[in-house]
Amino acid sequence: MSIAIKINNISKSYGSYQALNNISLEIKDNEFFTLLGPSGCGKTTLLRMIAGFETPNAGVIQLHGDDIQSLAAHKRRVNTVFQNYALFPHMSLEQNIAFGLEMIGWGKDRIQARVDEMLNLVHMTQFAKRMPSALSGGQQQRIALARTLAPEPKVLLLDEPLSALDLKLRQAMRDELQQLQRNTGITFIFVTHDQEEALAMSDRICILANGDIQQLSTPAEIYENPANKFVADFIGETNFLNVDVINKGKDQPLKVKTPLGVDLELDPSTQAGFNALIENQSCHATLSLRPEKISINSDGLDINLEGRITQRTYMGGYTHYTVHTEQGQNLKVSKRNHISNNISYGINEMVKIGFLQSSVRVLTQ
Amino acid sequence: MNQIINNAHKQNASINKPFNLRLSWNLIGLMPAYLVMFFLMIIPLGIIFYVSMMTSDPYGGYEAIFSLESYQQILFTYDWDDNLNLNFQYLIIIARTLLLASATAIICLLISFPVAYFISRQSNSTKALLLYLITLPFWVSMVIRVYAWVLILSNDGVLESSLTFLGLTSGMDSLLYNNNAMLVGMVYSYIPLMILPIYASIEKLDARLTEAASDLYSTRLSTLTKIILPLCKPGIVAGFILVFVPCLGTVLEPMLLGGGKTMMMGNLIQNQFSIARNWSFGASLAVVLLIIVMLFLMWNARKSSRPIVEGSAV
Numbered sequence: 001m002s003i004a005i006k007i008n009n010i011s012k013s014y015g016s017y018q019a020l021n022n023i024s025l026e027i028k029d030n031e032f033f034t035l036l037g038p039s040g041c042g043k044t045t046l047l048r049m050i051a052g053f054e055t056p057n058a059g060v061i062q063l064h065g066d067d068i069q070s071l072a073a074h075k076r077r078v079n080t081v082f083q084n085y086a087l088f089p090h091m092s093l094e095q096n097i098a099f100g101l102e103m104i105g106w107g108k109d110r111i112q113a114r115v116d117e118m119l120n121l122v123h124m125t126q127f128a129k130r131m132p133s134a135l136s137g138g139q140q141q142r143i144a145l146a147r148t149l150a151p152e153p154k155v156l157l158l159d160e161p162l163s164a165l166d167l168k169l170r171q172a173m174r175d176e177l178q179q180l181q182r183n184t185g186i187t188f189i190f191v192t193h194d195q196e197e198a199l200a201m202s203d204r205i206c207i208l209a210n211g212d213i214q215q216l217s218t219p220a221e222i223y224e225n226p227a228n229k230f231v232a233d234f235i236g237e238t239n240f241l242n243v244d245v246i247n248k249g250k251d252q253p254l255k256v257k258t259p260l261g262v263d264l265e266l267d268p269s270t271q272a273g274f275n276a277l278i279e280n281q282s283c284h285a286t287l288s289l290r291p292e293k294i295s296i297n298s299d300g301l302d303i304n305l306e307g308r309i310t311q312r313t314y315m316g317g318y319t320h321y322t323v324h325t326e327q328g329q330n331l332k333v334s335k336r337n338h339i340s341n342n343i344s345y346g347i348n349e350m351v352k353i354g355f356l357q358s359s360v361r362v363l364t365q
Numbered sequence: 366m367n368q369i370i371n372n373a374h375k376q377n378a379s380i381n382k383p384f385n386l387r388l389s390w391n392l393i394g395l396m397p398a399y400l401v402m403f404f405l406m407i408i409p410l411g412i413i414f415y416v417s418m419m420t421s422d423p424y425g426g427y428e429a430i431f432s433l434e435s436y437q438q439i440l441f442t443y444d445w446d447d448n449l450n451l452n453f454q455y456l457i458i459i460a461r462t463l464l465l466a467s468a469t470a471i472i473c474l475l476i477s478f479p480v481a482y483f484i485s486r487q488s489n490s491t492k493a494l495l496l497y498l499i500t501l502p503f504w505v506s507m508v509i510r511v512y513a514w515v516l517i518l519s520n521d522g523v524l525e526s527s528l529t530f531l532g533l534t535s536g537m538d539s540l541l542y543n544n545n546a547m548l549v550g551m552v553y554s555y556i557p558l559m560i561l562p563i564y565a566s567i568e569k570l571d572a573r574l575t576e577a578a579s580d581l582y583s584t585r586l587s588t589l590t591k592i593i594l595p596l597c598k599p600g601i602v603a604g605f606i607l608v609f610v611p612c613l614g615t616v617l618e619p620m621l622l623g624g625g626k627t628m629m630m631g632n633l634i635q636n637q638f639s640i641a642r643n644w645s646f647g648a649s650l651a652v653v654l655l656i657i658v659m660l661f662l663m664w665n666a667r668k669s670s671r672p673i674v675e676g677s678a679v
Contacts, residue, residue, distance in 0.1 A: 051580060052580075072579070073576070073580055074580070074581075074583055080577070082573050082576070082577060084571075084573065086573040086576070086577035088574060088578075088592060089574075089596070090596055099578070099581050099583070100581030100583075103581055103584075148580075151582065
């Protein structure tokens with residue numbers, strides 16, 4: 001698969017603030033690629049650099065192998081969907097969609113045909129003559145998409161396009177965006193701070209924080225095998241425990257002493273987040289265990305503990321419990337509410353909890 | 366059934382009574398505003414209309430004899446044989462006034478737009494400073510500011526002596542007492558009234574719209590003409606009115622910079638009440654000026670009552 005966007009050693013600072021710190025990454029053709037991170041992590045800066053609204057202090061940006069650094073924004077074959085859509089308020093929806101096509105000099109008939117095609121694509125044909133102010137947020141969103149897709153960009157940049165929508169609409173638009181990306185085959189670069197959105201839509205996710213790439217991988221890989229404590233914390237819920245690494249070495253099981261009163265022996269090949277460079281010395285590390293990997297009153301698990309339920313939060317599909325173990329640790333446990341197995345535990349109830357050693361991830365501190 | 370109707374009547378009555386009461390209270394409450402309008406607008410304008418339709422008294426003031434002669438005087442003069450002859454003298458002054466006012470507004474617009482755009486792109490503290498500097502001349506008397514231009518443009522004035530000193534000219538014609546001198550003075554006097562509303566409309570403009578335009582392959586020039594200018598139209602129209610309308614009635618510039626040789630409606634009217642002592646004629650000229658302004662504003666109101674979309678995307 002060919003590379004759509006190649007970013008090579010990009011740095012950007014605003015005064016003393018380092019927004020991006022020597023970032024390199026490659027985005028493949030036809031990929032739904034997400035830049036995810038907390039606000040101020042530099043993800044929008046990176047997107048604006050690809051669009052041409054910001055210039056990096058150092059580094060190279062290539063679009064299909066061509067250096068686009070020296071090109072002004074209006075000469076780059078990439079289009080942006082802005083956070084608040086930025087529809088031109090004095091133009092009808094039709095005119096908004098036609099704008100980019102007029103600018104690249106298409107003929108009248110060709111523009112009209114493409115505008116109709118785009119309106120059809122986003123199911124907005126009947127609104128063609130309306131002004132943007134007469135539309136709801138979701139409809140404006142669709143028109144913004146149609147406007148940016150009309151000139152057939154090679155890469156589509158989306159700057160938190162769903163953040164202004166309400167929850168229901170946001171979930172519906174997720175599916176629509178994904179569908180749109182598959183149908184058009186255009187590379188999508190999607191910026192968001194919402195990890196759920198990122199997990200749901202992306203082929204690959206790049207997690208940025210403090211101007212550095214924390215992890216770049218598929219959604220499942222990022223959730224199951226976080227590269228460090230930041231990623232484990234940022235994506236989903238997890239239990240963190242401070243552990244002592246007893247012995248470690250190449251091809252040897254990783255032994256850790258946990259505050260749960262048990263020692264764990266872990267397969268080092270499952271522990272990508274633990275830096276094997278620190279060898280043969282005992283050290284401290286952080287253990288991450290996802291709440292849904294812990295089960296209550298089940299058999300057939302490697303590690304079994306006892307504890308008392310101190311908190312219970314009913315979420316509909318799930319119930320979240322906090323279990324206080326005999327050793328004085330609080331563990332978050334998440335239990336799916338099955339049709340057949342609708343058991344619920346009350347506060348102060350003593351329960352057995354258990355998990356598999358293979359669910360545990362040890363992360364370098 | 367009757368019961369219900371009766372009840373309904375009662376209810377109606379009880380609704381109507383407080384409604385009427387409220388109406389009269391509203392009237393009383395708004396009375397100060399009505400009074401201000403009545404005494405400061407209706408009465409003075411009424412006096413002007415009244416005087417314009419009376420006979421003028423050659424010793425000043427007017428005689429209460431109905432006559433439309435002063436309106437006739439704008440277009441016609443009597444020759445020796447008491448025949449009416451068309452007289453272009455005042456029409457030329459009206460035309461010059463309209464021309465100079467439009468020219469002033471257009472020049473102000475051309476200068477103001479880049480200035481306002483520049484200011485809007487500065488940091489907040491610089492913005493405040495620049496806006497303060499633009500309003501600063503208002504603190505100085507208009508007479509003094511216009512008179513400063515007399516010193517600049519006159520023979521041996523600042524401009525000529527500087528150019529002579531640099532060896533660029535020797536002994537040029539006077540720059541004062543012509544249409545150009547008046548134009549310069551008017552542009553100078555009224556330009557802040559253009560900059561401020563345009564600045565306000567540019568400030569309201571969402572910067573992302575210009576980014577979106579350039580993202581969609583629009584060059585700087587087409588972003589300006591297709592996005593920025595149309596969205597700043599309310600500010601441009603407001604600025605145009607604020608400059609054009611006072612220019613129609615301006616007195617100082619033609620007096621000081623036009624030197625009485627070239628008149629505009631403002632000082633023509635003023636002359637009728639002071640030097641020429643022809644109150645009725647002055648009043649009728651004022652009525653004509655008022656009608657011109659009203660026609661212009663009505664034309665503008667009709668144009669802008671079509672749907673215009675303001676400012677930024679939501």
